[in-house]
Amino acid sequence: MHDVVIAGAGPVGLFLANELALGSSSVVVLEREADPHPPLEALPLGLRGLNASSVETFYRRGLLQQLLKASGVDAAMVGADPDADQTPGPRSLGHFAGITLDAADIDPAALVYRLPGPAMDGFMTSLEAVTDVLTERAAVLGVSIVRGAPVTAVTQDEHTVTVTAGGQDYRARWLVGCDGGRSTVRPLSGFSFVGTEPLFTGYVAKVTFADTHQLPLGFQLTPTGMYLRTSLEGHLGMMDFDGGAFDRTQQLTREHLQAVLRRVSGIEVTLEEMHLASSFTDRAMQATAYRHGRVLLAGDAAHIHSPLGGQGLNLGIGDAINLGWKLAATVRGDAPKDLLDTYTAERHPVGAAVLDWSRAQVATMNPGPNASALQHLVRDLLRTADGTTHVYRRSSGLFHRYELGSDQPLIGCTAPDIRLADGTTLGDLLQDGRAVLLDFSSRQLLSQQATPWQDRVRYIHGRSMKDLGVEALLVRPDGIVAWADTAAAAPDEELQSALARWFAHS
Structure with a gap:
């Protein structure tokens, strides 16, 4: 068993x-x-985008370099100099509702408690x-x-x-x-x-176009839907607002894809061949x-x-x-x-x-009579630093906060990639799947009485290269901060309570 x-x-x-x-x-x-x-x-x-949170997760399990190599991505494109004075914003962003976002519009000051390190950006993989x-x-x-x-x-x-x-x-x-x-x-x-029924049928396909110059690259919103052509040879994506009528239970043909593309794009595009295709909906x-x-x-x-x-x-x-x-x-x-x-x-x-x-x-x-007005409003909002930063914070996955019963701003959030004076990072310490207690104080927080936690919690006493305003952090195996000491005054009872909450012992 x-x-x-x-x-x-x-x-x-x-x-x-x-x-x-x-x-x-x-x-x-x-x-x-x-x-x-x-x-x-x-x-x-199979093209997929990993957001910054997922990249950080692979990094914290020692798998990031292997994944970058398998994805054909240069590691320099997702990392940042750990000695940088300020955490940089992402180099590039995706889109919201087919509207491309400009990474230059992000306010880096709003990315609180982020530290430069190997996992700063998302990237495309398969x-x-x-x-x-x-x-x-x-x-x-x-x-x-x-x-x-x-x-x-x-x-x-x-x-x-x-x-x-x-x-x-x-x-x-x-x-x-x-x-x-x-x-x-x-x-x-x-x-x-439970949830909501679909408004569209989506398609992703590998095709041969009679004339690739007829369709521009990137997301294209139209009065009848959306289509996408990427730099990958023959890659085509479409959204047809048909109420999800054409789903995976129906056979996809070249003729059907061509008809949908012509209707959505408004261009008399010819598909010479359909190599592979799949459909989906927005059922939520x-x-x-x-x-x-x-x-x-x-x-x-x-x-x-x-x-x-x-x-x-x-x-x-x-x-x-x-x-x-x-x-x-x-x-x-x-x-x-x-x-x-x-x-x-x-x-x-x-x-x-x-x-x-x-x-x-x-x-x-x-699509509809009000679609253009709504899209103009959203575009205007996304041209502002606040709008773009909000979308990045929501989509990057780095800024979720679990409710763990504390107002301390780090608790419940993913921990920054703290680097110690000897060059060790939090990402290095999390690779074996154990929790980590980082002690930056001048004293030793865990006494001999704390040995029951030893096989589940890695205790590290050292100086952080960046001052986060805390004396110690207890980081769960998933990288979430479970406890933080800001007082530098006998936190033993609080710490033992936090350890007991997340890691039982006999």
């Missing part, structure tokens, strides 16, 4: 599996697809690159991956879950559904999935809770929305790093009794906010 079964070997399932393995859990991943490299994961259809990197790490950590094993049944009792997949039964203490928007784990396990749905008994959900299995702004993969990676250490601690038996409940409490509001962010973009792009 395994500790955890994960349904789905996409980026979210694999990242979660690696987190659990770091926490000493035995894990098996069940993947419905037999092919480890399905065509839809490769470029151009699902294939991400899954390859995570699969290699899974092999090193001893994670078992079974392909060609679609989940067909789930039963659970007070102590175990039994999953039927590929004609075999797998028993475990926990099951996590990471099997995408069309999850089978979700309905089989009794989760409620979310599980009302992320846990039902011994079954949990993460990624698209827990929430779906349109891909506008590239939030889907990033939201799922955030789920995985939040859940991983908590579930591993629960499996080991050294978690506080309510630790696993904090997964839904922390991640559900983040998911709901992303769904609304997606809906707002769809509303801005929705």
Whole structure:
């Protein structure tokens, strides 16, 4: 029997599996697809954007350089000089509702508690690159991956879950559904999935154009929808506001794609060939809770929305790093009794906010008599420093704050990449999946009485190269600040309380 079964070997399932393995859990991943490299994961259809938060997450697990190499990205394009006096803003931004954002409009002073380091920007990658990197790490950590094993049944009792997949039964203490928007784990396990119905059908395709010069590069908003052509050969994206009438249940043909493109663009474009294509909608749905008994959900299995702004993969990676250490601690038996409940409490509001962010973009792009006026208003707002900075803060993922019961501004936020006098960074210290207690004070906070935390919390006493106005920080394994000492006065009781809240001991 395994500790955890994960349904789905996409980026979210694999990242979660690696987190659990770091926490000493035995894990098996069940993947419905037999092919480890399905065509839809490769470029151009597998093109995805990682935001700054996800880049930071890969960095904190020692995987960033490997992912940059697999993605063909120069490391200098996502990092910043750690000796810089001021944290720079991002070099480039994406879009909001098809409206391109100018990174020069961001106010760097509003990026509080950010420090220059290796992970400052997002970058473009592919699902294939991400899954390859995570699969290699899974092999090193001893994670078992079974392909060609679609989940067909789930039963659970007070102590175990039994999953039927590929004609075999797998028993475990926990099951996590990471099997995408069309999850089978979700309905089989009794989760409620609620939200809003679609306004458009979206398409992504690799085609051969008769004349590529007919369509300009970039996002093009039109009176009837939107189309996108990138520098990747034959890459085409479209949004047709048809109420989501043409979804994945219908066969895509060259003729249909051509008709939609002509209608949306208003140009008599000819597609000579369709090599590969997929459709999607902006249906926005979310599980009302992320846990039902011994079954949990993460990624698209827990929430779906349109891909506008590239939030889907990033939201799922955030789920995985939040859940991983908590579930591993629960499996080991050294978690506080309510630790696993904090997964839904922390991640559900983040998911709901992303769904609304997606809906707002769809509303801005929705053709109609008022669309032009609304788009002009949004463009004007996005030409201001406040407007662009707000969109960056929302889309970068770096500025979520979990409610942890403190007004101290760092608590509940992702920790800055603190660099110590010896050159060690917080990112270096988090790679093994343990929490970190950073002590910048002139005294030693942890005494010999604190040894029960030693296997779960790495204690580092040293001087920070940047003064953040705190004497010490307790950073959870997911990089979130759980406690901060600003008083420099006997914080022992507060610290022990914070340790007990997040890391039980016998």
